[in-house]
Amino acid sequence: MYLRHTxxxxxxxxxxxxxxxxSVRRGxxxxxxxxxxxxxxxxxGRARAKHLARRMTGGRSEQFELFEERSSEEVxxxxxxxxxxxRSRRFGDVWLSWTLWRALELDRVFxxxxxxxxxxxxxxxxxxxxxFARLCEPSSELHIAEDWYRRTALEDLIGVExxxxxxxxLYRALDKILPHKETVEKHLKERLGELFKLDYDLMLYDVTxxxxxxxxxGNKLAKRGYSRDHRPDCKxxxxxxxxxxxxxxxxxxxxxxxxxDVTTVEEIVEAMEKRFxxxxxxxxxxxxxxxxxxxxxxxxxxxxxxxxxxKSEMKRWExxxxxxxxxxxxxxDIEVKLCKGPDKKEIFLLCRSQARREKEEAIHRRFIExxxxxxxxxxxxxxxxxKQLEKGKIERQIGRLFExxxxxxxxxxxxxxxxxxxxxGFRLSWSVNAKWDEWAQHxxxxxxxxxxxxxxxxxSLWRTYIQLTDAESAxxxxxxxxxxxxxxxxxxxxxxxxIFVCFLAYALWKTLEQWQHRALLGDSPRAILEEMARITxxxxxxxxxxxxxxxxxxxxxxxxxxxxxxxxxxxxxxxLPDRLKVRAPVPEM
Numbered sequence: 001m002y003l004r005h006t007x008x009x010x011x012x013x014x015x016x017x018x019x020x021x022x023s024v025r026r027g028x029x030x031x032x033x034x035x036x037x038x039x040x041x042x043x044x045g046r047a048r049a050k051h052l053a054r055r056m057t058g059g060r061s062e063q064f065e066l067f068e069e070r071s072s073e074e075v076x077x078x079x080x081x082x083x084x085x086x087r088s089r090r091f092g093d094v095w096l097s098w099t100l101w102r103a104l105e106l107d108r109v110f111x112x113x114x115x116x117x118x119x120x121x122x123x124x125x126x127x128x129x130x131x132f133a134r135l136c137e138p139s140s141e142l143h144i145a146e147d148w149y150r151r152t153a154l155e156d157l158i159g160v161e162x163x164x165x166x167x168x169x170l171y172r173a174l175d176k177i178l179p180h181k182e183t184v185e186k187h188l189k190e191r192l193g194e195l196f197k198l199d200y201d202l203m204l205y206d207v208t209x210x211x212x213x214x215x216x217x218g219n220k221l222a223k224r225g226y227s228r229d230h231r232p233d234c235k236x237x238x239x240x241x242x243x244x245x246x247x248x249x250x251x252x253x254x255x256x257x258x259x260x261d262v263t264t265v266e267e268i269v270e271a272m273e274k275r276f277x278x279x280x281x282x283x284x285x286x287x288x289x290x291x292x293x294x295x296x297x298x299x300x301x302x303x304x305x306x307x308x309x310x311k312s313e314m315k316r317w318e319x320x321x322x323x324x325x326x327x328x329x330x331x332x333d334i335e336v337k338l339c340k341g342p343d344k345k346e347i348f349l350l351c352r353s354q355a356r357r358e359k360e361e362a363i364h365r366r367f368i369e370x371x372x373x374x375x376x377x378x379x380x381x382x383x384x385x386x387k388q389l390e391k392g393k394i395e396r397q398i399g400r401l402f403e404x405x406x407x408x409x410x411x412x413x414x415x416x417x418x419x420x421x422x423x424x425g426f427r428l429s430w431s432v433n434a435k436w437d438e439w440a441q442h443x444x445x446x447x448x449x450x451x452x453x454x455x456x457x458x459x460s461l462w463r464t465y466i467q468l469t470d471a472e473s474a475x476x477x478x479x480x481x482x483x484x485x486x487x488x489x490x491x492x493x494x495x496x497x498x499i500f501v502c503f504l505a506y507a508l509w510k511t512l513e514q515w516q517h518r519a520l521l522g523d524s525p526r527a528i529l530e531e532m533a534r535i536t537x538x539x540x541x542x543x544x545x546x547x548x549x550x551x552x553x554x555x556x557x558x559x560x561x562x563x564x565x566x567x568x569x570x571x572x573x574x575x576l577p578d579r580l581k582v583r584a585p586v587p588e589m
Contacts, residue, residue: 076553077545085538090136091153091558092535092565092576096528097132098157099574100508103195106131109187113180121164126173127504128158129165134505136529138483141170153537156556156580174497181500182275185251188507189276192248196514201280202245202464205268206471207261207288208478210485210499211236219492223257229485237487239475239499240264242272247470248510251275252503254496261288266297282306282453284468290450299345299452306451306465309348313448320350321442327352330459338458341450349449349461357445364440367405371412374401375430385424391416394428411436477509478502481526519571531568535561537580556580 023030101107110124132154133144149155150162192198209227211234216222222235229236236257242250251272255264269283283298287308298305314321320339327335333354341348378397382389394416402409414430449465456464478484484502489495512525521528535558542553558576561569569576 076542078542078553079545082543084541086541087539087556088536089153089538090151090533091537092532092561093136093529094132094152094154095157095535095576096512096532096574097135097508098128098154100511101128101131104188104191104507104511106184106187106504109184110177110180113183114176121160121169123173123176125158125160126169127177129154129160130170130173130177130501131504131508134482134501135508136533138481138505140488141174142167144170153580156537171494174494174501178493178497178500181496182251184504186275189250192507192511195511196246196248196518198244198246198248200244200250200276202282202284202467203250203272204243204245204247204284204468204471205240205265205289206286206468206475207238207240207255207264208475209236209238209257210479210487212490212495213486213488214490216490216495218490219495221254221256221492221495223259225256225258226260229479234486237495237499238264240268241471241474242268243471243474245464245467245470246510246514247474248514249474249503249507252499254499262291262294265289265294269298269303282464284465286468295450304451304453306449306453306461308465309448309450311443311447313450314443314446317348317350317448318442321446328458330462334462336458336462345454346450346452347454347461349451349458351447351449351462353445353447355445356447360444364408364444367408368411371401371405371408375412375414375428379428379430382424382426382428383422385422387423389424389426391426408436474506478506481509482506515572519573521568521571528568531565535559535565535576539582554582556582 023032107124107128110127111122114123114127116122129144129149130141133139133148136152137148139148145165145167149165154160155162189200193200209225209229211227211229211231212219212222213234216235219235219237221237223237224232224235225238227234227236238255238257238259239252240255241252244250253264253268253271265285273281281304283303283305285305285307287310290307290309295305295307317339320326320337326337328337329335335352337350339348339350340346375398378394378401382394398414402412411433412430413433414428416426417429418425419427449461451461453461482502482505484499487495487498489498509525512528513523516525516528517523537556537558540555540557542555544551544553557579561576
């Protein structure tokens with residue numbers, strides 16, 4: 001990455017605006033992609049970033065000013081020709097993770113929940129190692145112990161030697177932290193709300209699944225079910241998560257892999273409200289959660305909701321969908337129409353999206369081409385056949401063709417007509433259902449929302465429902481950036497602990513995202529972490545001149561960041577330490 005600036009003259013004054021840019025290769029071409037707009041990097045902007053950093057670290061920072069020279073009156077002659085560097089390790093990303101961990105006060109919380117005992121390494125420290133690794137370089141516990149930890153400067157930050165980190169201790173740490181899941185969730189809700197002044201009036205709820213590698217025979221939750229990862233061949237568990245409108249995680253639950261979405265609603269709603277209270281909550285869910293029983297329960301218990309409806313609901317509102325009157329534009333390519341429910345207690349919001357319409361049209365065209373190509377080939381085969389064909393076999397082939405392209409199967413009427421004049425004994429006849437085309441024209445790009453919140457505008461209802469993408473984004477980050485899937489653990493409790501570690505890493509991820517967003521650094525935590533990972537610490541070894549014992553001075557220094565890294569740190573209001581304390585070796589007994 002590198003800095004690029006543009007100049008602009010405004011009111012007779014020259015302004016310089018800076019951007020952080022990186023080169024990205026796409027095929028054979030290299031493009032410049034803007035990572036973040038840094039603004040003018042003026043004194044006011046830096047002061048704002050520093051204020052935010054003080055709120056994040058809570059005055060607990062032990063950092064020095066960036067590249068601050070420490071004064072020392074002692075002068076020691078050294079052998080310049082023998083000066084060398086040793087022990088280069090990744091520093092920036094783990095240091096940032098450590099800063100986020102302390103900003104969320106998770107070091108204090110885990111120290112209270114897991115007080116020190118007779119163990120060599122505190123379990124609260126091991127919990128931090130698991131989460132830092134999941135955030136910086138997601139991998140197995142074995143990889144953490146054998147490779148990742150020794151390549152980082154975590155030893156200097158948390159005071160644990162690489163020899164003390166082993167896979168057995170990491171596995172036992174998973175067992176220790178899991179019982180405290182609900183307590184940690186409550187703490188995170190309070191701390192994140194305090195840091196970023198979050199509003200918890202909206203609960204975005206969604207369900208995903210993650211699959212196992214292995215048989216998972218000892219795990220009662222590992223079942224085969226509908227796989228969002230397109231791995232029906234593997235056992236899985238389902239994860240139900242609740243996030244705020246900003247995508248900040250509130251809590252989650254783990255269900256059996258064959259659990260259907262609609263059966264989780266009551267359990268999740270009651271669990272979250274028991275944990276966080278009921279005041280002013282609006283539950284937002286997609287159409288997979290919709291059932292008459294769930295709606296009846298939500299209404300009966302006076303809970304407010306905004307839910308997507310199944311496609312079958314469109315038939316009920318056919319006349320309103322076809323009518324051109326009453327539609328209101330809420331965005332350039334979105335229009336909505338408000339309709340009152342039959343009992344006047346609910347509102348149905350009819351929505352039409354031009355982008356979604358174009359997407360569904362393209363999908364339908366692709367399936368139509370596949371079916372018609374298949375029918376034409378089958379028709380030619382029947383026509384050119386020189387022997388009697390088995391009608392049942394042809395019908396099964398047609399059935400498989402329609403099954404693979406089921407979204408447009410109802411568009412066609414297909415019949416095998418007996419024909420004594422043909423050697424095959426019949427011919428293929430098919431036609432298009434014109435009513436299907438007419439209905440598709442009215443419903444492509446359309447969807448319907450259902451709510452008992454009657455005091456919001458149509459635009460507010462639509463924008464609130466669209467925020468469900470934050471819940472979907474949470475799952476995408478868990479799976480892609482934090483490597484939640486696949487799960488390699490086989491025991492049920494270890495699987496839950498693995499998901500808990502991913503949840504904590506996601507909390508750090510969203511903290512960094514909110515931090516960089518408020519510091520005008522965009523919303524790509526992975527780009528920040530990757531750039532920070534390039535900042536290393538190293539030991540500068542200085543042999544003392546004329547020392548008969550051939551002693552050496554060892555200075556553990558943090559390598560100076562380049563301009564782009566310095567700009568990131570400046571925007572975040574962070575200051576790297578210039579030197580790290582070299583811990584004295586423990587004498588052997």
